[in-house]
Amino acid sequence: MAEPRMKLYLQVNEMITTIFKRYVGPEHLLIYSIDEAILDVSHSHSLFGDTMTIAKRIQQDILDELRLYVTIGIGENPLLAKVALDVEAKHHPNGIAEWRYKDVPSKLWQVKPMTEMWGIGRRTEVQLNRIGIYTIYDLAHAEPNYLRHAMGVVGEELFYHANGIDYTDLAEKYVPLSKSYSKSQILERDYDNHKEVEIVIREMVEDIAMRLRREHAETSVIHISVGYSRYSVQKGFGTQLKIHPTDSSKKNNNLCTLYIPKACC
Incomplete structure (x- = not known):
């Protein structure tokens, strides 16, 4: 058993990011x-050579300076790079895999199960199965309009992804219309005492309220989701409540505590 050390993980993440910034500008790093x-x-x-040369230099820098082994996926776009990383690089002797558009039929269409594909989770796989799509090959050869009708914009996006198409430009930063602050926590044991659960929630609310105050922001909606252990016969639930805008942890705590059903414990 190893204790989680999130602070250390974040520090190492920052050190690795510093190495990345030697090779790309911040606008080209996500x-x-x-x-x-x-x-x-x-x-x-x-400045540094072709893509494979840069990948090997980054990999070697991280190994030399941090004693960490990293795997790298290379692609024509973020999608192909991500799938190359997940499907092949992690199993390749040198930890590097390269997927190009010409590799889509021989590599991308052969990915099994479909959940190995970036953007396809278990629920999406079930949705695709319901409309007769069981493989990435099936998805790539489906009618886009049919997918859009059955699954909305996501269906059409999955069609393009199944054909290795991704027009994402890292330099184009997305600015959301609204911003949310959240905190999640996986408990190391089952909690059957309602008051113990309240303590955990109060701590999480205080953390979020502190972040709100730091950003000079207030919230008008609070949301809570509760999940049960994997062996429980009960499903988790979520609920939310509109409130008067505030950054007070005391007000939010009182509202959260009152709004959580006693049956959750």
């Missing part, structure tokens, strides 16, 4: 998660 990032190195070839 931190995808605490252990994954997407880099557009097409603007760095004149």
Whole structure:
């Protein structure tokens, strides 16, 4: 058993990001998660060489300086790079895999199960199965309008992804119309005492309220989701409540505590 050390993970993530920034500008770097990032190195070839050379240099720098082994996926776009990473690079001896458009029929269409494909989770797979699509090949050869009618915009996007098409430009930053603050926590044991659950929620609310005050912001909606352990016969639930705009942890705590059904514990 190893204790989680999120502070250390974040510090290491920052150190790795510093190495990335030697090879790309901040506008061409997307931190995808605490252990994954997407880099557009097409603007760095004149300085550091071709894409494979840059990938190997980054990999070696991280190994030499941090003693960490990293895997790298290379592609014509973020989608192909991500799938190359997930499907092949993690199993390749040198930890690097390269997928180009010409590899779509021989590699991307052969990905099984479909949930190995970036953007297809279990629920999406079930939806696709219901309309007669069981493989990435089936998805790539389906009628786009049919997919859009059955699944909305997501269906059409999946069609393009199944054909290796992704027009994402990392330099184009998305600015959301509204901003949310959240905090999630996985508990190390089952809680059957309602008051114990309240303590955990109060701590999480206080953290979010502190972040709101730091950003000089207020919230008018609070939302809470509760999940049960994997062996429970009960499903989790979520609920939300509109409130008068505030950044007070005391007000939010009282509202959250009152709004959580006693049956949840």
